[in-house]
Amino acid sequence: MTTSAPIRFRVFSLNCWGIRYLSKNCKERFVLIGDLLSQEQLDIVLLQEVWCEKDFLFLKKKLSSVYPYSHYFKSGFIGSGLAVFSRHRIHDAFLYRYSLNGYPYMAQHGDWFGGKAVGKVLLNIRGLKVHIFITHLHAEYCREKDSYLPHRVVQAWELQQFIRHTSAGADVVILGGDLNMHPDDLGTRLLRNYTGLQDSFSETANFDGCEEGHTHISENPFTNTDGLVPFGGGVRIDYILFKGSGEVDVSCESLSTTKGPVPGHPFPYSDHEALTAEFLFTLTTKGNGCSKRQSGCVSDKLPELVNTVNEARTEIKVGLHCAERMRHTAARTGIMGLVLLVLELAIAAVPLFALGTEQPFPKASFYLLGALCFAVLLSTLMLYVFYSMEVKALQGTEDQMRLALSSFQEQLKESSKVLSSDHL
Amino acid sequence: MTTSAPIRFRVFSLNCWGIRYLSKNCKERFVLIGDLLSQEQLDIVLLQEVWCEKDFLFLKKKLSSVYPYSHYFKSGFIGSGLAVFSRHRIHDAFLYRYSLNGYPYMAQHGDWFGGKAVGKVLLNIRGLKVHIFITHLHAEYCREKDSYLPHRVVQAWELQQFIRHTSAGADVVILGGDLNMHPDDLGTRLLRNYTGLQDSFSETANFDGCEEGHTHISENPFTNTDGLVPFGGGVRIDYILFKGSGEVDVSCESLSTTKGPVPGHPFPYSDHEALTAEFLFTLTTKGNGCSKRQSGCVSDKLPELVNTVNEARTEIKVGLHCAERMRHTAARTGIMGLVLLVLELAIAAVPLFALGTEQPFPKASFYLLGALCFAVLLSTLMLYVFYSMEVKALQGTEDQMRLALSSFQEQLKESSKVLSSDHL
Numbered sequence: 127m128t129t130s131a132p133i134r135f136r137v138f139s140l141n142c143w144g145i146r147y148l149s150k151n152c153k154e155r156f157v158l159i160g161d162l163l164s165q166e167q168l169d170i171v172l173l174q175e176v177w178c179e180k181d182f183l184f185l186k187k188k189l190s191s192v193y194p195y196s197h198y199f200k201s202g203f204i205g206s207g208l209a210v211f212s213r214h215r216i217h218d219a220f221l222y223r224y225s226l227n228g229y230p231y232m233a234q235h236g237d238w239f240g241g242k243a244v245g246k247v248l249l250n251i252r253g254l255k256v257h258i259f260i261t262h263l264h265a266e267y268c269r270e271k272d273s274y275l276p277h278r279v280v281q282a283w284e285l286q287q288f289i290r291h292t293s294a295g296a297d298v299v300i301l302g303g304d305l306n307m308h309p310d311d312l313g314t315r316l317l318r319n320y321t322g323l324q325d326s327f328s329e330t331a332n333f334d335g336c337e338e339g340h341t342h343i344s345e346n347p348f349t350n351t352d353g354l355v356p357f358g359g360g361v362r363i364d365y366i367l368f369k370g371s372g373e374v375d376v377s378c379e380s381l382s383t384t385k386g387p388v389p390g391h392p393f394p395y396s397d398h399e400a401l402t403a404e405f406l407f408t409l410t411t412k413g414n415g416c417s418k419r420q421s422g423c424v425s426d427k428l429p430e431l432v433n434t435v436n437e438a439r440t441e442i443k444v445g446l447h448c449a450e451r452m453r454h455t456a457a458r459t460g461i462m463g464l465v466l467l468v469l470e471l472a473i474a475a476v477p478l479f480a481l482g483t484e485q486p487f488p489k490a491s492f493y494l495l496g497a498l499c500f501a502v503l504l505s506t507l508m509l510y511v512f513y514s515m516e517v518k519a520l521q522g523t524e525d526q527m528r529l530a531l532s533s534f535q536e537q538l539k540e541s542s543k544v545l546s547s548d549h550l
Numbered sequence: 551m552t553t554s555a556p557i558r559f560r561v562f563s564l565n566c567w568g569i570r571y572l573s574k575n576c577k578e579r580f581v582l583i584g585d586l587l588s589q590e591q592l593d594i595v596l597l598q599e600v601w602c603e604k605d606f607l608f609l610k611k612k613l614s615s616v617y618p619y620s621h622y623f624k625s626g627f628i629g630s631g632l633a634v635f636s637r638h639r640i641h642d643a644f645l646y647r648y649s650l651n652g653y654p655y656m657a658q659h660g661d662w663f664g665g666k667a668v669g670k671v672l673l674n675i676r677g678l679k680v681h682i683f684i685t686h687l688h689a690e691y692c693r694e695k696d697s698y699l700p701h702r703v704v705q706a707w708e709l710q711q712f713i714r715h716t717s718a719g720a721d722v723v724i725l726g727g728d729l730n731m732h733p734d735d736l737g738t739r740l741l742r743n744y745t746g747l748q749d750s751f752s753e754t755a756n757f758d759g760c761e762e763g764h765t766h767i768s769e770n771p772f773t774n775t776d777g778l779v780p781f782g783g784g785v786r787i788d789y790i791l792f793k794g795s796g797e798v799d800v801s802c803e804s805l806s807t808t809k810g811p812v813p814g815h816p817f818p819y820s821d822h823e824a825l826t827a828e829f830l831f832t833l834t835t836k837g838n839g840c841s842k843r844q845s846g847c848v849s850d851k852l853p854e855l856v857n858t859v860n861e862a863r864t865e866i867k868v869g870l871h872c873a874e875r876m877r878h879t880a881a882r883t884g885i886m887g888l889v890l891l892v893l894e895l896a897i898a899a900v901p902l903f904a905l906g907t908e909q910p911f912p913k914a915s916f917y918l919l920g921a922l923c924f925a926v927l928l929s930t931l932m933l934y935v936f937y938s939m940e941v942k943a944l945q946g947t948e949d950q951m952r953l954a955l956s957s958f959q960e961q962l963k964e965s966s967k968v969l970s971s972d973h974l
Contacts, residue, residue, distance in 0.1 A: 200945050294719025493921065
């Protein structure tokens with residue numbers, strides 16, 4: 127750090143719900159978002175669901191004087207939807223695509239086509255290495271019967287892995303985005319416990335915004351309120367998380383959310399509320415992060431972390447069981463299609479060998495049935511490949527979790543040895 | 551580091567060519583590889599192309615007393631093929647799958663199904679954080695007309711990104727694996743120039759092995775020698791690269807390769823030669839790596855790096871042009887299929903409206919043509935999605951390269967300012 131004066135740093139995060147031709151008032155809302163960002167004195171802007179590159183380019187042009195640096199993370203079929211605008215030079219950008227992200231045949235949910243990922247940009251603020259992460263995890267469409275839960279847990283696991291492994295040299299780490307998880311959900315606990323990231327909502331000195339920091343509220347005219355009823359009309363699924371290092375203390379001075387409609391307009395900025403956090407970076411010898419000697423940031427709460435990883439591992443096993451069953455079904459259906467095709471061809475071949483026998487099939491039915499069998503065979507083959515990849519990703523995550531647990535147990539053993547030798 | 555005495559560290563790397571039922575003498579070779587590893591006093595073993603988990607489990611069992619720690623990286627349809635055996639506890643493992651890796655319809659090459667990736671394991675050797683990376687890039691099937699070159703350049707880019715971003719806290723970084731690139735190829739230069747990794751072959755004090763360190767030689771009975779003729783019968787495509795940190799100096803004391811058949815057997819361990827490197831880690835104040843304050847390790851040779859990234863960017867643009875053309879072809883063919891289907895349905899519908907008109911199509915042809923149109927429509931739709939994802943990945947890489955170049959230019963400007971102020 128070239129100066130020891132504290133640094134104020136303002137972060138903005140919003141899920142923009144920018145699906146052209148499907149999201150309501152999409153174009154107008156991007157104009158209003160641009161106006162808001164121009165007025166606010168922000169250091170970095172983290173936007174999710176900017177699905178169309180044209181909207182990113184529109185914002186880039188509109189904001190070029192205030193935020194001269196930007197990056198749009200491209201991934202998947204449509205894109206990752208992640209966009210960053212910054213007042214400070216972006217020195218480097220890196221993207222990690224999650225290995226699991228829904229199913230391509232669930233086109234009505236569309237997550238698979240989005241190529242969900244976590245993006246990282248590197249800033250240098252007066253000599254401080256500030257690592258900014260932005261992400262958007264798989265949506266939760268039905269909380270009671272959430273078939274995407276194992277995928278979201280894998281994403282939360284990969285997110286914490288990515289942050290821990292890539293932020294060893296950071297002075298400040300900030301993560302903003304739509305996690306699609308409630309504050310006490312398994313994935314949120316996994317992410318926070320393992321990385322040591324703090325929640326700006328619980329740590330802030332001043333809060334101004336929706337009740338309990340909700341970012342997805344029933345008052346929002348774009349929101350489907352059915353899913354929010356059990357939660358008193360609102361949930362908190364968007365976050366700005368942060369941590370310092372051994373040398374830099376980071377405190378959250380204020381946090382605010384937008385509340386309902388844009389002043390002077392009948393609709394809000396998005397179907398989510400935006401978050402704005404103001405941080406203070408102070409050079410110190412006892413920061414609120416881990417020392418850089420530690421590659422991760424396994425906190426003192428090791429037993430709690432062991433429980434969380436065990437819980438996550440159980441969830442992954444449930445997902446694995448389901449994926450294996452689906453793969454088995456695909457294989458069985460494919461074999462049935464193949465048998466039917468072979469049978470049909472055999473029956474059709476009879477007249478070739480037994481002269482005088484009439485063709486047992488009407489030609490139309492023969493071709494129709496043949497085409498059907500072939501289509502079944504091809505689609506089940508593709509599904510088999512897809513489910514095998516899902517199985518491999520889930521197994522890989524479980525292996526990594528097992529490895530982490532065995533390392534934690536070793537650490538627990540060592541610390542208990544130290545304790546007992548202290549007692550002697 | 552808890553001790554200042556130098557540490558000897560032996561690394562082994564081999565592409566095992568372990569395709570069950572397809573690779574020759576596969577089972578026997580894994581037995582021999584296991585025997586070799588048991589005898590050698592190695593610290594870490596990095597194996598590629600262990601495609602079948604059974605072979606990994608066989609080695610794990612056989613080597614459990616000598617190398618009690620292991621990790622098998624799972625990814626893609628078949629797996630990543632990457633396996634690590636270690637004498638020291640593996641504290642953490644992390645996998646990054648490359649965003650591009652060939653085409654699923656090129657089944658005869660099979661790379662796409664392998665889910666190529668870079669794996670990282672974390673060791674703690676007497677207080678030193680040793681980050682070990684293992685990878686296997688897309689194969690080169692035809693050097694003169696290498697249609698996979700843009701994919702391999704993307705992989706090399708992502709590999710250097712992954713290593714730079716995840717090794718900021720490392721004392722020692724080691725990368726072993728089959729890069730499928732010659733020492734002076736664009737991807738190798740990109741990787742080495744940007745990460746600052748050194749080549750154990752050029753840095754070693756003692757070398758014993760194949761001429762010029764070749765790991766893919768024409769004397770190998772499993773090798774197709776045609777591709778090796780222009781290179782004098784051998785190429786070097788397998789590497790062990792390394793670097794220290796600001797606090798730890800790493801030197802390569804010796805490097806050796808296997809040479810031809812296993813003693814007492816008519817065949818070698820694999821279609822590649824194995825590499826064994828011995829390193830010495832010495833605690834110092836002037837190590838041969840970057841200080842941990844630097845997140846990457848952009849060397850003093852910035853102008854050279856700028857040229858390499860520019861060259862890589864050109865290659866990515868060529869790939870992008872090709873992918874866009876393929877996507878366009880898929881879209882055009884799909885539209886033709888759709889038009890044909892609509893036309894057929896329209897002609898078939900004529901008798902419904904004009905009574906007395908005979909059905910113009912024989913039923914069989916009608917169904918056959920319909921099925922064909924539908925198949926074309928479906929397959930081009932999938933190809934369109936696939937090529938769009940390829941386009942997005944290439945565009946994303948090019949954006950990252952552009953960002954890096956603009957950051958380099960800023961650094962060059964600053965250093966020239968410093969130089970000119972020194973002159974004043």
